Amino acid sequence: MSLNLSTSHSRVGDHSNEFTSTGPLLAFLGPAGTYSHQAAHDRFAESVHYQPRNTISDVFDSVGTSAQLGLLPQENSIFGSVMETYDTLRSSDVGKSKWIRGTATLSIEHCLVVRQGKTMRDIKTVLSHEQGLGQCRRFLATHLPTARLVSVASTAAAAEVVSTQADDVADGAAICSKICLRLFANLEMLREGIQDEHDNFTRFYVLANDASSPLPNAWHDGSGERNALIRLEALPESESQSSSPPTISGLLAALGLPAARIDRRPSTTVSRERFRSVYFVEVVDVMRSDGSRPSSQHSAKVGRSASLSPWKERVVAAVARAVESGGRADLLGTW
Structure with missing residues (x-):
């Protein structure tokens, strides 16, 4: 399936409350800065607190315990249904103490992000999850043919590395989601939508611990x-x-x-x-x-x-x- 929606071996970052909110807690597949995070923020904005989790099962288990809401990746337009999500939906809790209450759809848009003030000519290294690098082959071959490609644990991890580079060696760029610009300091976006395929969408189910109360930031009752x-x-x-x-x-x-x-x-x-x-x-x-x-x-x-x-x-x-x-x-x- 699409980038960063599968189980990651990296630990969740420390950005669970990076946006101020007085609303309920929403669990998503972390770490902070993934495309699941991007989809959650596009849907709920500042109406919820964000709580990253390490696996889809962790997101599911959080709803009703530490969180009121969860975002479960359900299907990718290229890779198909997300089996781990459907495995959680076999639980007898769904329909009794947890309910599917809505959907969210995200267009997977890979962004090229650098330290503020840097240009394409400064880039000598490009970091991302291996799928991010693979999904942007044509752009990299055309615009950064001599750059060294480095695979890291997640797109968010790539953005964090670029953000914390010392000024005198800040020659790296990250391929990541747009939300990383809000999470990590000193970054700016040079290009948006650099992926080879532009029909890559992921649909999510919104899981809630209440069957009927209006969702935060809802557009209908x-x-x-x-x-x-x-x-x-x-x-x-x-x-x-x-x-x-x-x-x-x-x-x-x-x-x-x-x-x-x-x-x-x-x-x-x-x-x-x-x-x-x-x-x-x-x-x-x-x-x-x-x-x-x-x-x-x-x-x-x-x-x-x-x-x-x-x-x-x-x-x-x-x-x-x-x-x-x-x-x-x-x-x-x-x-």
């Missing part, structure tokens, strides 16, 4: 919800409530909601059946051009609730239908 994430599993006939063996296609049909994406991971359920799977189905509220919605062929057996939005009522009813059809179904969140 619950009445604007149009997405949901549902976890589905076809149970063996011996465990199912259905008279016929359930299938994943049957459970999807029972949902009766348009699926925007489906991801699969091995099931953690203890069973004699081999190769059982759990599916993560992201459904979306489709609206016709005239403002109406397609009618469901399924009757909802869930009573109306004044505390639920119309969309969440439909999703809760869909989950109930999947259970009636012989599956295990859990609502992991709406947004």
